[in-house]
Amino acid sequence: MSERAIGVFDSGVGGLTVLRELRIQIPDESLVYLGDTARVPYGTKSSPTVLRYAHEATRFLLTQQVKLLVVACNTASAVALADLTKCNQIAVVGVIEPGARRALEVTRNGRIGVVGTEGTIRSGAYERALRAGRPDVVVQAAACPLFVPLAEEGWAHHEVARLTAHEYLTPLLDRGIDTLVLGCTHYPLLKQMLQEVVGPDVQLVDSAQETAKAVAALLKEHHLLNQTTPAQPPRYFVTDIPDRFERVGGAFLGEKLQGVTTVSLEGN
Amino acid sequence: MSERAIGVFDSGVGGLTVLRELRIQIPDESLVYLGDTARVPYGTKSSPTVLRYAHEATRFLLTQQVKLLVVACNTASAVALADLTKCNQIAVVGVIEPGARRALEVTRNGRIGVVGTEGTIRSGAYERALRAGRPDVVVQAAACPLFVPLAEEGWAHHEVARLTAHEYLTPLLDRGIDTLVLGCTHYPLLKQMLQEVVGPDVQLVDSAQETAKAVAALLKEHHLLNQTTPAQPPRYFVTDIPDRFERVGGAFLGEKLQGVTTVSLEGN
Numbered sequence: 001m002s003e004r005a006i007g008v009f010d011s012g013v014g015g016l017t018v019l020r021e022l023r024i025q026i027p028d029e030s031l032v033y034l035g036d037t038a039r040v041p042y043g044t045k046s047s048p049t050v051l052r053y054a055h056e057a058t059r060f061l062l063t064q065q066v067k068l069l070v071v072a073c074n075t076a077s078a079v080a081l082a083d084l085t086k087c088n089q090i091a092v093v094g095v096i097e098p099g100a101r102r103a104l105e106v107t108r109n110g111r112i113g114v115v116g117t118e119g120t121i122r123s124g125a126y127e128r129a130l131r132a133g134r135p136d137v138v139v140q141a142a143a144c145p146l147f148v149p150l151a152e153e154g155w156a157h158h159e160v161a162r163l164t165a166h167e168y169l170t171p172l173l174d175r176g177i178d179t180l181v182l183g184c185t186h187y188p189l190l191k192q193m194l195q196e197v198v199g200p201d202v203q204l205v206d207s208a209q210e211t212a213k214a215v216a217a218l219l220k221e222h223h224l225l226n227q228t229t230p231a232q233p234p235r236y237f238v239t240d241i242p243d244r245f246e247r248v249g250g251a252f253l254g255e256k257l258q259g260v261t262t263v264s265l266e267g268n
Numbered sequence: 269m270s271e272r273a274i275g276v277f278d279s280g281v282g283g284l285t286v287l288r289e290l291r292i293q294i295p296d297e298s299l300v301y302l303g304d305t306a307r308v309p310y311g312t313k314s315s316p317t318v319l320r321y322a323h324e325a326t327r328f329l330l331t332q333q334v335k336l337l338v339v340a341c342n343t344a345s346a347v348a349l350a351d352l353t354k355c356n357q358i359a360v361v362g363v364i365e366p367g368a369r370r371a372l373e374v375t376r377n378g379r380i381g382v383v384g385t386e387g388t389i390r391s392g393a394y395e396r397a398l399r400a401g402r403p404d405v406v407v408q409a410a411a412c413p414l415f416v417p418l419a420e421e422g423w424a425h426h427e428v429a430r431l432t433a434h435e436y437l438t439p440l441l442d443r444g445i446d447t448l449v450l451g452c453t454h455y456p457l458l459k460q461m462l463q464e465v466v467g468p469d470v471q472l473v474d475s476a477q478e479t480a481k482a483v484a485a486l487l488k489e490h491h492l493l494n495q496t497t498p499a500q501p502p503r504y505f506v507t508d509i510p511d512r513f514e515r516v517g518g519a520f521l522g523e524k525l526q527g528v529t530t531v532s533l534e535g536n
Contacts (some may be wrong), residue, residue, distance in 0.1 A: 045507040241314035
């Protein structure tokens, strides 16, 4: 079992920031990535629709014999994690709980900001996860629909991105947050610019990094760390043709993307 | 036959700018609108995927007994119009040809700019339509992926939108265009701001307005204008739950959206 791959899925390229962290933190693990690029984004879609897509993605990754599933998409984690955990035999790790836990560790004043897609913010999942750990925490959440296209456009350091961040984040800063959770797997690409906008007194929490830490800890705890065979190169599956995924995804992965296969999930 | 509705489809809310123009220009016609909101946007997806979605949408609208089909989505028009026309008995009108024809009428120097989604621009459909009308025309095309989220965010007059427009349009203005085709049904919401950015010497072509004109002319020519029964209120169908469509769509339609029904297209 331990030599099996870890399955990672996202609506598109964003989850590659999580895959990148997994490769850094647990380099001996084989990884299978699925991006549902024919139906991306999930962030503006309803919960029942995202739930259906998440189940279809999971069924596909199970056919790849994965030992653990990472829902590397905040919207899908917010909407579908409990249901996916209940319905499947393998462990399922989302991106919300690890980020929330880290935010509670680093906040000094108990005022935590959360940024994400419309779907993630509307779900209230971060708020629930943060309050579950510390009921008196003050959570300031903001949906930032322009951050994803800005990251994909490669405009992370453009004045447009800076101005957009000011617009979205000023209300959160006005409420005195000292911690900001990047609640979308696209946002690590904007991290440096966001840190400049919020200033040095606000600590950013990168949910991709925290999720990779949680996966490593879980594998260790369950004696599932691969110690037998060398890690295979990551395998990538998408639901649309690979062109755009390969082109845009390289920036998220931090290296050239190769070996992408198209699969169909509909009706899976 | 003439009392039947006109079918209008788009990947999401954008096509409502076309529906709005149809209501202004041919108020006696009944209209059925389909927004494929579970799979929006089409602009970043591949041609085979968009083609499949367009056929599924068409099959649904045919079950609504429409007399004419308007593909109110530039990406779907670029990719699927010829195929939809070939495969169906009713007339099919796209948004590209009417906009291109108008641009050729208004340009004085033969230098025409086109803005649209990645999918529309990559398809080269406007370039082909413009060159078919006038082979020596110089076409400057630019994909503007941030315009759709800016329009949906309601930021048409925000400094971010203005700065983004400058970034995208400066290369086109530098090449001396005197006409700019708004090759995406979302862009009429940005029209005023775009006119300010390009200045009074550049004429904007609104493909939603031109498409409605083309539909009116075609119905008249084929004696299909409704002259018997009063027009029914528009019927709206979407593939995700209606919440976001109703909320965001109101701005595109110019009035409150009501009576939206969810349908499934997958496997249609």
